[in-house]
Amino acid sequence: MIQFERFELENGLKVLFHKDITTPMAVVNTLYDVGARDESEEHTGFAHLFEHLMFGGSKNISDFDTQLQMAGGESNAFTSNDITNYYDVLPANNLDTALWLESDRMLSLAFTEKSLEVQRNVVIEEFKQRYLNQPYGDVWLQLRPLAYKEHPYKWATIGKELSHIEQTKMEDVKNFFAKFYNPSNAILCIAGNFELATIKEKVNYWFGAIPKGLKPPRILPKEPIQTEYHELTIERNVPANAFYYAFKMAERKSPEYYITDLLSDYLGSEKSSNLYISLKKEQKLAVEINAYITGSIDEGLFMISGKLNEGITFEAFDDALWKELQKATENELSEKELSRLKIKLRTAKEFQEQGLLNRAMNLSFFELLGDANGVNEEQEIYQQITSKHLIQVAKNLLIKKRCSLLKVKAIANAE
Amino acid sequence: MLNRKNPPSLGELTDISFVTPELVKCTPTLPLYWMKKVPNATSRIDFYFEAGTSVGSNVISVLTSGLLFSGTKDKTSTQIHNELDSLGAYFDVGLGFETAIVTFYALNEQLPAVVKIFFEMIENATFPSTEVEELINDRKQKLQINLEKVSFLAQRKFQSLIFDGTNYNRTINLEDYNSVSREEIVSYFENNYKKGLKKVFLVGDLKEEEVSSIANSISSWAVEKQEKSKLNFQNKVETFHVEKANAVQTAIRIGKTLFDKTHPDYFGFIILNTILGDFFGSRLMKNIREDKGYTYGIGSYLSEIKDSGYFVIGTEVGKEVKEATLTEIRKEIEKLQQELVSEEELNLVRNYLLGQTLKSADGPYALMELFLSVENQNLDLDFFNDFIHKIKSIQAEELRELARKHLDWNSFSIVSAG
Structure with a gap:
């Protein structure tokens, strides 16, 4: 159970406070309700590039990191298709430094042409390091447009292509800031050993005078219901054939989301899971096999991916996989199997919430979904899932015409 | 009145209680x-x-x-x-x-x-x-x-x-x-x-x-205790390139045999290494990522093994800037050997390291990690109180001396792959 308090400033900034008397550290987590899904198709990769620029100096502060390091702290951020999240971890008695820094960059950015130029290059190198210069590194760049036809999930956070990042102009950056970076589009969470009254006073002091701005409306193209099977084969210089089956699944706020998540655990998250046992251990068709979900806020993907054993064809594997998936839509799980899946979730959650930063991030994310207290309710939702729920969801989910398959075919290395 | 121009005043490091298991x-x-x-x-x-x-x-x-x-x-x-x-x-x-x-x-x-x-x-x-x-x-x-x-x-x-x-x-x-x-x-x-x-x-x-x-x-x-003879590590000084066709980035590793926590230069070297490449505000990050944009990340660290350790700088850079990166890394090291670190920079690194030490002792899992890192070398958690003392007292001259002593470019093994 994560205790928290909530209040809102007049400018629309939502604030969460989580008290932990055991820690000498403080966390300041700032979530902006903007991600790659808010980009235009001609300017992809922008939300993430922008995240880099947020460290390049604000109205009154030339260097974000230096000031935080001077206070004994550290900072980082991540961008997903849904959100951009910034966090600072520092000794509790220097909390003001983090609030000063975060409020100043919410107020106004002031980075230079040079910093834009450098961060463009840094992101291009990140693109290469993660997506181009790794075996199988580009599969998500290929898979997203195969699975999504309309929704902006069809491009990856890093962007569709390098040229989009290369072409970013100062003006684009300024417009982006004006649109998405204001108090009414942000959730601030502070965690540490403080009193609520102190937090209210400090947050008001640092953030209270930032102009309200407008919460930008989000009108995204809706992904039509998939009615036919998609398949794409790409050839790469990789050692093994790899498969990526993607099924459209329910959005984050739907009750089915949790059931689908549990179904992915049942099918393929552990060595006791169904696909692992059948396709790897017994039939020896795959060397590696996993099932998982992307966890997106809008309709996400339920994934089954892995690598084929040597000499096994995609067709042979495909036949065997669909037989197993068919079983998941018919066979009921025993109570024992269900409770095995649920206790793993409980352990995972306890460990995750052990860390102060994770607690602050989770509260912020659930507040974005509608209520920070959701973080305390999700275990109960998982615990109530029955075998019937799983079958029902599997029947609607594991359908060939809702599936997109990306095959990576290994070709002889040209070296 | 809201003052955004000047940083808020900073607190002193609170006492850390290093709890031994x-x-x-x-x-x-x-x-x-x-x-x-x-x-x-x-x-x-x-x-x-x-x-x-x-x-x-x-x-x-x-x-x-x-x-x-x-x-x-x-x-x-x-x-x-x-x-x-x-x-x-x-x-x-x-x-x-x-x-x-x-x-x-x-x-x-x-x-x-x-x-x-x-x-x-x-x-x-x-x-x-x-x-x-x-x-x-x-x-x-x-x-x-x-x-x-x-x-x-x-x-x-x-x-x-x-x-x-x-x-x-x-x-x-x-x-x-x-x-x-x-x-x-x-x-x-x-x-x-x-x-x-x-x-x-x-x-x-x-x-x-x-x-x-x-x-x-x-x-x-239980293992039967037997004293193992001390191993003698000495890196082979060589520059080597591993060819990898079609790679768009080149990986670089530069380093040498050094020492473990029991060495008298250990604390000073850790502080020196922080300045060089072990945090986001390090000289290597500032130069090679934040000024030149050659890489997504660059870092250096001291890795410990039984009775010894090795120092390494690692990065992945655009294929076309490999030589430029090596030149800049060398420049940064030579700068540490020739010039004194400014009081401003040293202060920053002091504060940063003190804050990180506080964090590294936050909670039972973190404390166990600390204990693990010293137990292996027959030290106890007092080690970290000594480290805090060193962080507060070290001077620029000593750092320059350590850079001269331990970071001689001609003593490095240098590998690239790409």
Whole structure:
């Protein structure tokens, strides 16, 4: 159970406070309700590039990191298709430094042409390091447009292509800031050993005078219901054939989301899971096999991916996989199997919430979904899932015409 | 009145209480260290076996660590995993140069039952040949994939230069897997696991009797203490390029043999290394990422091994800027040897390190990590009070001296892959 308090400033900034008397550290987590899904198709990769620029100096502060390091702290951020999240971890008695820094960059950015130029290059190198210069590194760049036809999930956070990042102009950056970076589009969470009254006073002091701005409306193209099977084969210089089956699944706020998540655990998250046992251990068709979900806020993907054993064809594997998936839509799980899946979730959650930063991030994310207290309710939702729920969801989910398959075919290395 | 121009005033570092775990002796030679005060229901236990890659044949060490969960006379590997999963447990097998570390994570109420499964698993392990074959097959595929990564290729070659002439040189080639026999694995297991447990670390709010029962159950695995002779590490000074066609980035590793925590220069060097490359505001990050945009990240660190250690700078850069990056790295090192670090920069690094030290002691898991890092070298947690003292007192002259003494460009092994 994560205790928290909530209040809102007049400018629309939502604030969460989580008290932990055991820690000498403080966390300041700032979530902006903007991600790659808010980009235009001609300017992809922008939300993430922008995240880099947020460290390049604000109205009154030339260097974000230096000031935080001077206070004994550290900072980082991540961008997903849904959100951009910034966090600072520092000794509790220097909390003001983090609030000063975060409020100043919410107020106004002031980075230079040079910093834009450098961060463009840094992101291009990140693109290469993660997506181009790794075996199988580009599969998500290929898979997203195969699975999504309309929704902006069809491009990856890093962007569709390098040229989009290369072409970013100062003006684009300024417009982006004006649109998405204001108090009414942000959730601030502070965690540490403080009193609520102190937090209210400090947050008001640092953030209270930032102009309200407008919460930008989000009108995204809706992904039509998939009615036919998609398949794409790409050839790469990789050692093994790899498969990526993607099924459209329910959005984050739907009750089915949790059931689908549990179904992915049942099918393929552990060595006791169904696909692992059948396709790897017994039939020896795959060397590696996993099932998982992307966890997106809008309709996400339920994934089954892995690598084929040597000499096994995609067709042979495909036949065997669909037989197993068919079983998941018919066979009921025993109570024992269900409770095995649920206790793993409980352990995972306890460990995750052990860390102060994770607690602050989770509260912020659930507040974005509608209520920070959701973080305390999700275990109960998982615990109530029955075998019937799983079958029902599997029947609607594991359908060939809702599936997109990306095959990576290994070709002889040209070296 | 709201003042945004000047930074808020900073607080002093609050006192850190470095809590030492309790020592439970399983046998006279087998310690179990227990951090018992945990403010939640989580628990973790680590078993350290004398079975790292430098112990015996490294390919056998790798395979044995991968087969610990592969079955017993009564249970298949699937049954074992099923039982562990039914207790909600997660596990991890890590392989270092000296030790293999088996770790379990579970809710504290489940941990005794998890250890019981682990006990039976080790006591009755059979190493079925189908499992051995399957693992070899898996590892070969994994190695083939790794061989496509420039970072792997560079690190592998770099380590072979650092550990030249010792059994820490842990390069495994595909064909090494072809000549493995099951019997070698069984015998390695008998010697290095069933008679190879060196120490155990436990974090969790368990009952006293649960812990003593765990301690009793594993006592027969205790390693017989024998003093090992000190190894002499000396990196091979060489510049080497590993060719990888079609790579768009080049991985770089630069470094040399150094020392561990017991060396008199250790604290000073750690502070010097922080300035050079061990945090986001380091000189290498500021120059090569934040000024030139050559890379997504660059860092340097001191890695410790038994009685020694090595220093390494690592990065992945655009293929066309490899030479420019090497030039800039060298410039940064020479600057540290020629110029004094400014009081402003030194102050920043002092504050940063003090804050990070506070963080590194936050909570039972963090404290156990700290303890682990010193226990290995027969030191105690006072080490960190000494470190804090050094952070506060070190001067620029000493840092320059250390840079001259330990960062001579001509003493480095330099590897690139791309």
